[in-house]
Amino acid sequence: MSASKSPTLSNHTQTVQGRNVNPSSEPCIEQTLREIGRSVGIDKDVFNRAVADQAILERLNKLTDQATDEFEVEGTPPFFVNGKKITGAPSLEEMRSAIAAALNGH
Template sequence: MSKNARLSLVIIAVVAVVVAGFLLFTRNDTTAAPQSAGGGVTVVEYLDLECPSCRAAHPGVERLKTEYGERVTFDVRHFPIPSHRNAELAAVAVEAAGAGGKRDDMIRLMFDAQQEWGGQQTSQRAVFAGFAQQLGLDAAAFEKALDDPALRERVLAQRAEGSKAGVTGTPTFFINGTKFTGAPSYDALKKAIERELS
């Protein structure tokens, strides 16, 4: 191999290493700023099912989901606040309902009845099992899922991810990776979404 050929190979190798390093360090870090994986608009909401402010925001979010359809992706992630005695179990119950295709329905039931179970200092497991029954989920499978360490770990991983992204309270929204500031009213969220769509 000639000296020039060897030099060319070395230069190509160095360029490849530099490009790979650049790509590695400039890639999107979804744990730091949750955002869209595709080209559309993604709204990520960190919520606590026992939080009254999350319950208040929920109807507006549901209305936005209906209005935008497939144009906007809404992604709910859990951020159970430790001082809320049943928030973590409620999040696990939502994930357990998700196995039966009823995740969104369970969230709706949780918020509809939040004033009855929220703020209680005793476990509301029986209440959540009752919600599963209302949704027609398999009772034994749901009970088993409530004790599944993998579901609890999923919830805690989402909370850790939220903390890393700067979530300190609920609800916290990210629209295409940008943290939404201000009160998350229907109108304010719609305005932020429209900015991203335009």
């Protein structure tokens, strides 16, 4: 992680489950993450322990920085087929075509 990036959730603006999230407003990102956690069944106490653990936060930020810097991920979910980034919102046919090309060595 570069010296200019601190280990907080406020490093990036991202799209999380179709919502634009500006982590510079940490209550906003935390509330969004809590909603997502609830929607997929993450226990509230488990979530609270995870967000209180600085080591977990630092690992999450390192992965976020890597996704942004190395893979140019700008939102979720990103799609990669055989290491090639699929941009935008690909149709099912576009995904099938990209996968078929990768399987055929193209």
